[in-house]
Amino acid sequence: MRDSIFAAIARRFPTERIGSSKLLAGIWRTLFYLFRPAKPFIMRLPHYAAWVHPKKGTLTRVILRRGAWEPLETDFFVSRLKPGSFVVDAGANFGHYALVASGIVGPDGLVVAFEPFPRNFELLRSNISLLPVQNTIAEQAGLADKSGSMDLITDEDNPGGHSFNPNLIWKPGAKISVPVYALDDYIEERHVNRRLDVLKSDTQGYEWRLVSGARRTILRDRPVVLCEIAPAALKEIGDSHEELLRFFEEAGYSILMMDRGKDALVPLGYDALRRHFDETGREFEDVIFLPPEGGLEAGLDRVPDEAGEVGVVEAVDLLNAGR
Known part of the structure; x- marks a missing residue:
């Protein structure tokens, strides 16, 4: 009752x-x-x-x-969406970013949410069924550098910690074979004839594998990329955050990082981010890679003030203040 x-x-x-x-x-x-x-x-x-x-x-x-999930990152995510956008949510879990995107991209937009863990996937599908516009596809799969299948190890203590790497699990549970796709292959095989606008990645140390499998799409479409970077987790599988940063740096992307001390998004250079990882030993950081058109300004709405247009740092401050 x-x-x-x-x-x-x-x-x-x-x-x-x-x-x-x-x-x-x-x-x-x-x-x-x-x-x-x-x-x-x-x-x-x-x-x-x-x-x-x-x-x-x-x-x-x-x-x-x-009453919310990652509100500051979500505000930025929303600022990058428009009707008709194409969004990929990798490691969707219960679907927060996919669900947010659905309501903004509208009937002409497309959202594809990848979630390999069966229980999370069922919750994702249930949440998608509540959407007023059915523009979201749920795929029970992961994203990696190559298409195929992999063993996903469930974490009985962390509902967001299921991983392809057994060394990252707090309390190992069942091992499940799940399909994985290279995003480049998925887009080609599904004949998705759209420009990718936003890519969100929360993949427990598989972020470089995901980016490697999406290299062609990223370099062609220049999407905004919201990425959780986990240096230790990357190292566990023989990858490195250096490879990930080098790819985006050479592609001309700029960076915003979630500063948890300030509870704000802050512009950061690549060398500064490398030093941050080396000096702090942080388990992970939420990083936004902004496409090169116009540098950092491409990642923000340019907000005019009384004296005219403001700079990048001021725009970030306005975004943070407007939560």
Whole structure:
């Protein structure tokens, strides 16, 4: 009974605003702990509705508490989308970036979400079914440098940690053979005759393999690339973040990095990012690679102020301030 009552409350409560209102967030948490729902329910978020699981097992527990997922990165992601855009979400999990993109690219756009882990994939498909416009394709597969199949090792302690590398698993679970595609092959074989506008990668150390398999598409289409870079995870499989950075540097891309101390996106040079990885030993960083047309300005809307157009750093500050 309490599950049904709470699901009805969630349908009416402005859950899409709890990430920006402490009052609403407090009321929501009180209701949640009062009813303690055990079953999944549909929750509205700023850009979409999704099935949320109150018990351990999926990343949706985070959005249940916070009302949002990676809000600053999401704001930037939204700024790069327009009706008709083509977006690829690699490592989609429950589908946050794919779901956000769907509502903006509209009926003329296309979103392809890759998620190899079966349980996450089913949740992704359920969330896609809630979309008002069916412009999103879910693929139960990973992206790599070559098309074929690989063994995915599940992580029983980390719902976002399933990996092709057993050394990265907190608590190893079942091993599952899953298909993988080189993105270049996928686009060619599916006859996707579109320019790729945005590529998001969260692949637990397989980011260089993904980029290697998408090299032709990236150099041809110059998409914005949102990429979680995990130096230690890359090293575990014989890759290097140096290779990844060198590819984008030689392709003329510029960088924004999520500075977690400042809770802001900051412009950064390649040498500075290399030093950051060497000196901090960070497990991962969220990095945005901006295409070369116009340098850093290509990655931002140029926002005029009273004196005219502002520079790149000022535009980043405005984007951060406008969360």
